Amino acid sequence: MIILDVTVMNVALPRIRDDLGFSATGLSWVMNSYTLVFGGLLLLGGRAGDLLGRRRLLIAGVTLFTVASLAGGFADTPATLVAARIAQGLGAAMAGPSTLALLTTTFTEPRARMRALALFSGMASAGFAIGLIAGGLLTEWLSWRSVLFINVPIGALISVLAMRYIHEPERHPARLDLLGAATGSAGAAALVYGFIRAASDGWRDGYTVGSLVAGSVLLGTFVLVEARTAQPLLPLRLFADRNRAAAYLNFFLGPMAGMSMFFFLTQYLQDVHGYRALSTGFAFLPMALILFGTTRLIPVLLPRFGPKPMAVSGALLMTTGVALLTRLGVDTGYAAGLLPSMLLMGVGMGLAFAPLNVVIMTSVPPADAGAAGGVLQTMQQAGATLGLAILVTVFGAASRDAAAAGAAPDHVLLAGMTDAFTASALIAATAVLVALSFRREHGADGGTEPA
Structure with a gap:
């Protein structure tokens, strides 16, 4: 629910602009207000869960997120909607790290914990693509308000089930x-x-x-x-283990490279090929399915091969998938041109990044689980935001040059996208180099030991 809300609003933005009267520049804050608060408060949310109680913070965060979603659905002014998105970001920063920490402390048997963390990673990664699909469905069938209202029954169910089934782990009294x-x-x-x-x-x-x-x-x-x-708030010993430090760095680089596919391909499908919002969302479905399927294999593959071969092969596949996108043209078909890249990206992200959750969360002491989860999600969020900023800057420079040379609008878009995908491929290649630094070890916990 938390990750899905990063992308689910994208498809609804034109309807929101027309309904509430957002300016062209103000509209971006529907997305940015959530990202800013969520990314800025994750570290605090993670450590607060360690000290105040993870179950308590999870339920409080989900409740705040749910109430804010309801308020946002009824918003009648731009300021009201942005305020609701800020409250959503605060709730997400409270609930996100505690979710990951609770999985780590609830599942104590190594293989069960690995399965739980791999499933978490698959749900989170697939949430980006599913957000586009859900946003298209809800916006076209109902209204943009339903994109926010859908969180209400889900959030209420999470809170009720959490109060009934999740036990509060041992707290570690300390000063914040x-x-x-x-x-x-x-x-x-x-x-x-x-x-x-x-x-x-x-x-x-x-x-x-x-x-x-x-x-x-x-x-x-x-x-x-x-x-x-x-x-x-952030124990620096979290970075003392080489595998854990490399995993954190690749959690930063992976979203930097991967965001380009969602952002630019959405425009390509709609502006060049004339896809509707719903069709655009479903175009990403094969990638979401294969990514989720790949993460289900992590509990089998990780104990056998360890993190290094999986991270290297996954990053290589991801680099290849992004590099293929640099060859897109005006007449490139979906099946022949886009689908292979999406499948490579799906497998690559599943292999490269799903094991990182396990590497990080199984090698930290229980007292630091919330902080470790907060750092992990902060790296992911900051990587996605920085990556998009870099790639949009590259895109803008290339498209301006193409426009100045008199290129047609479609070719202007493609010129910018080609340079952006080239930069994205270089970032993904950097993730390959980081993956090579993993120790080649085996074990039920993914080849890491507590520092």
Whole structure:
């Protein structure tokens, strides 16, 4: 539900603009307000779950997310909808890390835990594509408001079942690192805002530069605070293990490369091939299905091969899939041109990134599970946001050059997409290099031991 809400609104944006009277620039905040709060507060949400109770924070976060979805569905002004999206982001930041930590502490037997974490990864990864499908279905059959209302029964069911079936794990009484919370959350939010601003206003914009500089300084301060705090918000020992550190880095690089497929192919299918919103969503269904199917094999493959061969082969497949997209043309068909890339990306992402959940979450002590989950989701969110900002900048420069040369609108779009997919392939290739740094080890836990 949390990941799906990142993309489910994309398809509904034109209807929202017409109904509520958003300006062209203001419309972007329907997406950015959620991303900004969600990405900026994940670290705090993860550590708060460790200290205050993960079950409690999960239920509180899901309840807030559900109420905010209901309020957003009834919004009659742009400000009301953006406020509801901010509240959704806060609820998601509370519930997301606690979800991952609860899976880790609930399933104590290694193989059962691996299956649970692999299923979690498959649901989260498939959520991006399913969001496009669900958004298209609900927007075309009902209205854009139903995209928010659908969260209400799901969220209510989660809360009821969580209260009945989920047991609160052992809490670790401690003081919340308030200085770390302030500097870390503000720094992450400033960086996310800077990336968002770069995508819309360019890297030379004063607010872009100021936000990125402020975010970097705040995060530098945050690291110094964490190194000297007895009970840190982010235990730096999480990065002491080589496999875990490499997994975190690839959780940053993977979404950077993968976001290009969703963002640019959606435009390509609609603007060049004339797909409707619903047809565009279903075009991504094969990739979602094969990605989910691949993650179901992780509990079998990971103990046998370890993280290194899977991460390397997955990143290579992902790089190949993105590289093939650089050959798209105006007349490229779906079956011959797009489908092979989508299938390669689906298998590649499943092999490369589903094991990373297991590598990270099975090698941390239970007291740090919430913090570890918060860092994981922060890396994923920041990678997606930064990747989109970089790729949109590359796209804009190439498309402007093509337009200045007198190219037709379709060719202008393709020129920008080709350069963006080239940059995306280079990012994916970097993930291959990081994957090569994994230790070649075997074991039921994916080849890692606690640092």
